[in-house]
Amino acid sequence: MHEKIKRKCSFIAAMILTAVLFTGCAVQTNITFQENGSGRYEETISFAESTWEQIFSEDESDILNYYRTLYPQAEVFVSNETIRGTASKVLRLRMNFKDISEYRQLTSQTELLYSVTMQPNYFTRCKIYMPSDENTDEVFGFMDELEQMLESNDEFSQKMYEEIQNMDIRMSMTFPYSVTKTNGSVQEDHKTVVWDMKEMDKSERLYALFHTSNSVSAPKYTGADNGKNYNTGVSLKITSENLLNQVKVNDETTQSDTLFLSDEGVYNIKAYDINGNSSRITFRIDKTKPTVSGVKSGKTYNAPRIIKFSDKGGSGIRSATLNGTSIKSGKKISKKGTYRLIITDNAGNKKTVSFNMN
Known part of the structure; x- marks a missing residue:
């Protein structure tokens, strides 16, 4: 994006954040998935009408162009509504996606990056991840993102930081199947889950679990x-x-x-x-080699020796050979010669001892 446009967009984003913080306005994200992976993404930001006029005056083009820059394929518009008895301006963004890959491409254009993985099994059938740091892959919560924006010690930033709890930020997702487990709130249709972002731990990952199979096959x-x-x-x-x-x-x-x-x-x-x-x-x-007593590698003995061995790793002895001939623990050796003892346990750990007898 052109640097001038980026600066303008950042300024508009800051104004949106300011309005939300100081007026108790709301940010609502709704995502609906169909069984084939297609779906609809909707983002709604509501302002008290007086706040809207104070920030944008009569020109709505800046805010509309900001979102249309981020989402060129989206429908973006502003409507007049009454919310909890207050005349409000509501900014809405709507766009469809044909599959999960396209959804990722759409949402990756925003600072609040949400990625969804749809896998055939386990808890990740649908797991929603919070924004992540591109350099470290560290998972951040939404509140971390705001706190980083408000690190300045100036009075305005401090006031914004104090008012951060006034925000109402929610995300909802509607799935094609009934949700069986989630850390959000399941709605009456059993398919929609709503998360209150303020109630989540800073780095908590949101999740919703569902399944589509009634197989009797075991894992x-x-x-x-x-x-x-x-x-x-x-x-x-x-x-x-x-x-x-x-x-x-x-x-x-x-x-x-x-x-x-x-x-x-x-x-x-x-x-x-x-x-x-x-x-x-x-x-x-079992990573432990068998133990051997009675003989040691590199030694020469002038008297009979009794070879004993055992497996302390717990898997048990699989084989024991002396010069290629199987032996048992307690074997007595007295004949002159060069010997190679190999003890192997059931995990494949091997102990080799080479010695001489005079």
Whole structure:
């Protein structure tokens, strides 16, 4: 965007913010999604009529051009309405999108970037993320954005900061299916969720969960097999034909369908979907090599030795060979020669000892 236009737009945005802060006006965002991913985006900003006239006088072109610059494909207009008994000016922006990708392109043009991910499973069937810092990917809440704008110590900025709680900022989303869980307020149609942005924690991510399947298939796991042992960390992915309700790892509940587990030990994982189907997987992570006593690498012995070995990692001994011949713990060695002992546990950890007997 041309620098002059950017400065003008920033000035108009500041005026809008000022009006909202000092008059208790409202900012309302409504997004409706259809089953095929298409939908409608609407943004409404209401001003007391006296405030509107004070800021924009009789010329509405600046504010209209500001939004038309951000949203060239949108319908933007101003109407006269009565809101809670007050004569008001209402700025409305409306535009349609054909799919989620186009929705992202539309909303990425604003400073308040909302991104929506529509995935087939779990809690991310529809998860709405708050504005994010482009440089660090750190998630910010709307109030953080305003506070950053008001960091100045001048009297005007301080007054704006004090009045920040007067804002009424809400977002609503209407989905094609009934919402099963959300941190917003579900409306009577069971498909629309409203979030009061002032009530959210600064970095809280808004979410709405719904599902479309009535499958009786249990959740499935990729990245690990039931009953197996591993000597490295395990990346486990859980998928379900229905929406996942919860996942338990050793009786601790997690809200993730992708797990990376690296600590040694046994993992009992159970996943439940929204229809009551469940499945379980159990595996062990053992990164510890078997221990050997009686002989040490590089040593030469002049008297018989008794070789003992064990697995402290918990997976158990899979094989033990001495010069290629299988042996058991407690094997006595007295014959002269060069020996190579290899002990392997069920997780694949290997202990090798080379020694000599005179």
